[in-house]
Amino acid sequence: MLNQGSVWIVTPSSVEAEALQGLALPAPLHRTGVGALATLNTLWELWQESPAAGLLVLGIAGSYRRELPPGQVVRVRSEIEGATGRRYPRRFLPTSPALRGKVPLAWENPSSPPSLDLPAVTGLTLPLVSLTPNEVRYWRRAYPTADIETQENAAYFLFAWSRRIPLLVVRSISNRVGSRRWDKDLALQALRTFAERHVAPICRWLLASAPPPPSGRTLGGWGL
Numbered sequence: 001m002l003n004q005g006s007v008w009i010v011t012p013s014s015v016e017a018e019a020l021q022g023l024a025l026p027a028p029l030h031r032t033g034v035g036a037l038a039t040l041n042t043l044w045e046l047w048q049e050s051p052a053a054g055l056l057v058l059g060i061a062g063s064y065r066r067e068l069p070p071g072q073v074v075r076v077r078s079e080i081e082g083a084t085g086r087r088y089p090r091r092f093l094p095t096s097p098a099l100r101g102k103v104p105l106a107w108e109n110p111s112s113p114p115s116l117d118l119p120a121v122t123g124l125t126l127p128l129v130s131l132t133p134n135e136v137r138y139w140r141r142a143y144p145t146a147d148i149e150t151q152e153n154a155a156y157f158l159f160a161w162s163r164r165i166p167l168l169v170v171r172s173i174s175n176r177v178g179s180r181r182w183d184k185d186l187a188l189q190a191l192r193t194f195a196e197r198h199v200a201p202i203c204r205w206l207l208a209s210a211p212p213p214p215s216g217r218t219l220g221g222w223g224l
Contacts, residue, residue, distance in 0.1 A: 011031055012039065058195055
């Protein structure tokens with residue numbers, strides 16, 4: 001096992017943590033909680049105990065795209081924090097830098113192990129799960145490049161960006177966003193299979209290669 005705190009393997013919920021139980025993971029598995037606030041609080045508490053050299057995120061997500069069906073495992077290359085701003089009936093205006101300071105609302109994370117052959121996607125973090133067609137249409141109109149939706153990814157990206165540590169976020173698709181039918185068992189089994197095969201080399205890559213941390217970027221269309 002790697003030294004405590006060298007690489008954190010994290011997952012949002014007890015459901016995902018239970019799916020990974022029994023695997024011989026090369027680093028401790030931490031459950032950070034559902035939602036961005038719980039995630040940031042847990043990560044900060046862990047950092048106070050022992051800073052990390054890298055962060056590997058394993059979880060499930062909803063998909064906006066038919067090409068990403070349940071059971072598909074993806075790597076999150078770009079992430080958008082989608083709900084910080086002003087909501088109008090037919091558009092969303094992100095908070096400007098003049099009001100939020102230096103903290104970005106979107107990040108790029110292009111680095112990944114050369115041997116990791118996963119679709120690279122753009123994630124959208126929202127505080128609530130989009131459950132209705134109207135909600136899906138609203139957020140797709142606001143962020144047309146988004147491929148998946150979660151409630152935590154932006155917190156992982158923000159933390160890695162602020163602490164200047166490398167990050168790899170992997171999600172297994174559990175449902176179409178807006179659908180009440182979730183193929184959770186399929187998604188969790190795909191996540192477990194991925195972890196069993198790839199987590200050890202990913203942890204070695206995070207430590208040995210020291211890839212750059214996520215970088216903040218502007219949100220297209222607003223220059224924010």
